[in-house]
Amino acid sequence: MELLDIIKEDTVFLGLEAANREECVAAMLAGMEKAGLVKDAAAYLNALNEREAKGTTAIGFGVAIPHGKSDGMAAPGLAFAQLKTSIDWNSLDGSPVQLVFMIGVPMEAAGDEHIKILIALSRKLIHADFREKLLAVQSKQELFQVLQGI
Amino acid sequence: MKKILAVTACPTGIAHTYMAAEALTQAAAQKNVEIKVETRGAVGVENALTAEDIAGAHAIIIAAETEVEESRFAGRAVLKVAIGEAIKDPGKVIDAAMNMETVKVQNMEPGTNNKEAQKKQVTGPYKHLMTGVSYMLPIVVAGGLLIAVSFIFGIEAFKEQGTLAEALMTIGGGTAFALMVPILAGFISFSIAEKPGLAPGLIGGMLASKIGAGFLGGIIAGFLAGYVVQFMKENIKLPKNFAGLVPILIIPFIGSAIVGLLMIYVIGTPVKMIMDGLSAWLTNLGTANAAFLGLILGAMMAFDMGGPVNKAAYTFAIGLLGTGFYGPIAAVMAAGMTPPLGLWLATLIAPKKFSVEEREAGKAAGVLGISFITEGAIPFAASDPFRVIPSIMVGSAVTGALSMALGATLKAPHGGIFVLLIPNAVGNLGMYVISLVIGTVVTALLLSVVKKNKTTA
Known part of the structure; x- marks a missing residue:
């Protein structure tokens, strides 16, 4: 599984306007539903919130990676949002969040696959040039180019 | 070139473990420092540090909020940082590690x-x-x-x-x-x-x-x-x-x-068999050849100090004490005193053969020795059994044999030096003391020859 296999046109949000975490997640979830990735939105949202309650997924540098394993997902899916204005996400380094990768995986989905994607993404996100590229992308095609090979 | 090692781990093992690893790797590359990072995350341990890596490292960074099997870094320069710090300011962490004094663990070939x-x-x-x-x-x-x-x-x-x-x-x-x-x-x-x-x-x-x-x-x-x-x-x-x-x-x-x-x-089964077997053998041996019996009893006392062989000897002697043979118990007690006494003397005449801790323990062993508390020798024996046990066995055997041969007797089952002060408790007191002293000296001399040098401190 590659990152590009699970991100769809409908799950990419460039210049998304959201006032807070809840709004941001709701918009991204709607995109996932539209792409046909979600069976039960409430169940998946529940998984996301549960994970968030265990510890913030805002990993610093203006990036958040909300994720959840749930039977509410029909297939593994990834959504990306580049926010117009950064929002507070209780991040580890205190910085507000402007880039969001949201990941959902069905319970029965093959073992560690989605974790490996998260790991690869986390490793990439530490590099300032990768983050800058994400902040600078103007179109979905550009984003897919940046994400290629992860 | 100096090589730095690092271990990263976090409770969820998804983002931070790998971000910290990546951050440290990136910062090290910028500073031209060689680094290897072990990650302990949700997919297990990856890029594990080998014993060779650890032996050759300048310093080891631990950026973790969970257990990382730290004991393998014993004796090495270890820098612990919060995982967030490794992510936020990896350059500073690398610098701090580079500035640490490497704890010297040299890999010298035997013979140097x-x-x-x-x-x-x-x-x-x-x-x-x-x-x-x-x-x-x-x-x-x-x-x-x-x-x-x-x-x-x-x-x-x-x-x-x-x-x-x-x-x-x-x-x-x-x-x-x-x-x-x-x-x-x-x-x-x-x-x-x-x-x-x-x-x-x-x-x-x-x-x-x-x-x-x-x-x-x-x-x-x-x-x-x-x-x-x-x-x-x-x-x-x-x-x-x-x-x-x-x-x-x-x-x-x-x-x-x-x-x-x-x-x-x-x-448990062989231990019981050893005890029973030795008891039967000692009974058959009888008291005919006094010096030989003393030799055997002495060596047995020192062999395992409280174990089955020691107990067989002691119980045998106590049994004879009950029937009016006072020689064997005298031999047994003397032989039980010389191991700690000999070790005490050895720490004085050959301090280089003992660690600082052992030299201090030697003083206590002296007190235990005069009190017939053979256990005082156990720490020394346990830490270097193949050299210490034979040495103390020879010393005890000599003492036991001398005590029997010179006709020393004892009418109490215990007491060490305190019993020597009681009138009539010991028969042939002078000879008994001589047996003790000779056994102690023999033990100490053997130890100082057989044991290897410990420290130069």
């Missing part, structure tokens, strides 16, 4: 003249043994000295209920000495298998005491428990949801059961 470096690099079973001994040592000193103080009130004083002498005997003999072998076994096992090893080790050690296997049985129990637990740690793989049960339920329960059953059935 740097004995110091060789000695410090204590590894494997010997290291585990030393760990066990160093935890046991203060218990032996405490117990032995308390018993000795109890003897000051008279060698039989502790038999009077409610007396201070009885209390001291309960603290020293009944309690401290009862802990001695369990602690030895427990910490040998702890050294091998870390925390999960402690419980099966302590239990195995207690069983070694109970079945009369003495400190040698305790050493067996410790290694048994340590390696059993280590094997279980490495080989029991459960689904993640149940993995938490391994250290708190499965290892304590199954590990202790395995060690305990082995101690009772595999170690």
